[in-house]
Amino acid sequence: MGDILTADQQDDAPATAAKQGGGSDATAKTVTINRPRQDIYDFWSDFSNLAQVMDNVVSIETMDHRRSHWTVRAPGGSIVEWTSLVTEDRPGELIAWMSEEGADVPNSGRIEFRDAPGGRGTWVTATILYDPPAGIIGKVIAKMFQREPHIQARRDLRRLKQLMETGEIATAARTKAQYEEEQN
Amino acid sequence: MRALTWHGKHDVRVETVDDPEIINPRDAIIKITSTAICGSDLHLYDGYIPTMQKGDILGHEFMGEVVEVGAKSTLKKGQRVVVPFTISCGGCFHCEKHQYSACENGLPAENQEIAQTLYGHPMAGLFGYSHMTGGYAGGQAEYVRVPFSDVGPIVIPEGVDDDKVLFLSDILPTGWMAAENADIEPGDTVAVWGCGPVGLFAVQSAFLMGAERVIAIDHFPHRLELARRFGAETINFEESKTYDALMEMTGGIGPDACIDSVGLEAHGLFADNVVDQIKVSTFMGTDRAHSIRQAIIACRKGGRVSMPAVYGGFVDKFPLGAFMEKDLTLKTGQTHVQHYMPALLNAIMEDKVDTTFLISHRLPLEQAAEGYRMFHDKQNEVTKIVLKPGMDQAQAA
Numbered sequence: 419m420g421d422i423l424t425a426d427q428q429d430d431a432p433a434t435a436a437k438q439g440g441g442s443d444a445t446a447k448t449v450t451i452n453r454p455r456q457d458i459y460d461f462w463s464d465f466s467n468l469a470q471v472m473d474n475v476v477s478i479e480t481m482d483h484r485r486s487h488w489t490v491r492a493p494g495g496s497i498v499e500w501t502s503l504v505t506e507d508r509p510g511e512l513i514a515w516m517s518e519e520g521a522d523v524p525n526s527g528r529i530e531f532r533d534a535p536g537g538r539g540t541w542v543t544a545t546i547l548y549d550p551p552a553g554i555i556g557k558v559i560a561k562m563f564q565r566e567p568h569i570q571a572r573r574d575l576r577r578l579k580q581l582m583e584t585g586e587i588a589t590a591a592r593t594k595a596q597y598e599e600e601q602n
Numbered sequence: 603m604r605a606l607t608w609h610g611k612h613d614v615r616v617e618t619v620d621d622p623e624i625i626n627p628r629d630a631i632i633k634i635t636s637t638a639i640c641g642s643d644l645h646l647y648d649g650y651i652p653t654m655q656k657g658d659i660l661g662h663e664f665m666g667e668v669v670e671v672g673a674k675s676t677l678k679k680g681q682r683v684v685v686p687f688t689i690s691c692g693g694c695f696h697c698e699k700h701q702y703s704a705c706e707n708g709l710p711a712e713n714q715e716i717a718q719t720l721y722g723h724p725m726a727g728l729f730g731y732s733h734m735t736g737g738y739a740g741g742q743a744e745y746v747r748v749p750f751s752d753v754g755p756i757v758i759p760e761g762v763d764d765d766k767v768l769f770l771s772d773i774l775p776t777g778w779m780a781a782e783n784a785d786i787e788p789g790d791t792v793a794v795w796g797c798g799p800v801g802l803f804a805v806q807s808a809f810l811m812g813a814e815r816v817i818a819i820d821h822f823p824h825r826l827e828l829a830r831r832f833g834a835e836t837i838n839f840e841e842s843k844t845y846d847a848l849m850e851m852t853g854g855i856g857p858d859a860c861i862d863s864v865g866l867e868a869h870g871l872f873a874d875n876v877v878d879q880i881k882v883s884t885f886m887g888t889d890r891a892h893s894i895r896q897a898i899i900a901c902r903k904g905g906r907v908s909m910p911a912v913y914g915g916f917v918d919k920f921p922l923g924a925f926m927e928k929d930l931t932l933k934t935g936q937t938h939v940q941h942y943m944p945a946l947l948n949a950i951m952e953d954k955v956d957t958t959f960l961i962s963h964r965l966p967l968e969q970a971a972e973g974y975r976m977f978h979d980k981q982n983e984v985t986k987i988v989l990k991p992g993m994d995q996a997q998a999a
Contacts, residue, residue, distance in 0.1 A: 452695050538695055569715060576711040584691040584750070585674065586626040588710045588727065590737040592659075592747055593620045 449575040452539040455531045471577035498522035524549040605743035606970040611649035622747035627674035630751035636764040637664035653733040662687035662729040663771040664741030676752040683755035686939035687772045689727030692753035703936035756943045775942035777803025780910035783933035784859035791815040793857035795893040796864035797825035822982040856902035864893035865911025909934035960986040967991040
């Protein structure tokens, strides 16, 4: 999995926009965050921070400056794991990664940070590509990761935005017990 | 604690539920001293608003005493505060522009998809008003969890009665913003559809902003009488035909600005309204929109239409031709409550705005279900019900 976006298009809509007639297997979404590019890059570059904003992630352990181990909840109470390797890191601009050999769900992705026009902070674009294994388990996993992948990516980016802009992630929970239930 | 919960159309109950707790660092817990039933709560009561769940706690007009604060709240225990009905973060692009009801972070991420699909964008969270607006528990209860408590609640000076300031939470800023959206110029005639609380505050606000005449339209004699007390002229649409009356009262020009504070439950036996009701009841449409149609048709050429009224979905037969041909401007939106609260608190303290005239009934929280029934069935006499959780049943008046 190399560059997951293609440049084969006839208008100025970004490759991350939904296309007529479907198309790309990649999930990509852009959100504007009212904070400087470097702040958001700094948050993201410590992968252990990401479990806070991502659904289904149980833990992300940093192994060294390029590798992190991901543990993710899958349907039916099972757990899938992989080790992720940073393949490109441009401070303040971009981080790209792909899973190492032996991943339960091979995947790759990149997150890009660009100055938003008009001084509105930063455009953050996340592109994620999952390559689920074959077979029945693979189908279940595929369903989990790709049933509504655009919505999932958008939700994760929204939580990132909330945390960066407000210092917390919005919840309607009234009690701590309700909050715990939401987190699991 | 005790709280008023929703169970279905015309079925609300006061029940015992778990007390709220501090969840996020900017939260505060407020012990409610006064909480009102809003006209828009009747949309929930009548089952017009989707994404309600059994057990949801209602109420978005409330005030009380700070009893607990999160690590990053700027409030202090013991302070008395009025809480805006909109849940807004204060830090996003829209909040920085004081467009608080368009806040991007007020809704939990998982509640943002419905509005994204229906409206194109998610809006601010609201207290006690369905899961589309966040699923936050409301304030018709003994206690409430208030997120972003460093941005929303306004601290009330010692010795000021709840009844004087409670309506800063919603209807006073909503009426004020409605008049502001009408871009009133000196000499203007302003017509206001609906003399509920928002309409009556719009009448007061329009005069304060320099309107020469305000014409108030309703069919409840008592509500028209309240409008008349503020200097408005009135049209009872059961007596007179609204369009004809407006033309005769303005020499054929039409009102310079029209404010629709009725919204999706417009009453009256007008042909379009009957069709709307059939469509709503058969799920072919969601909004009954007689008042906004009439406002557009009556408005003078080049005039302004302001729409504080709540609409939730789609309307049929919107007079787009009249809107275009007559060169009208339409302004609307959920209220940016946080923006208006400080100046309106000052206006109350200086006796420029009167709010207490509105309250017709004060009830203990335990009688909230009865309050909903009264408000729903007797709109002439019941102009506003304030629930007081601390009130003795015997004190009810």
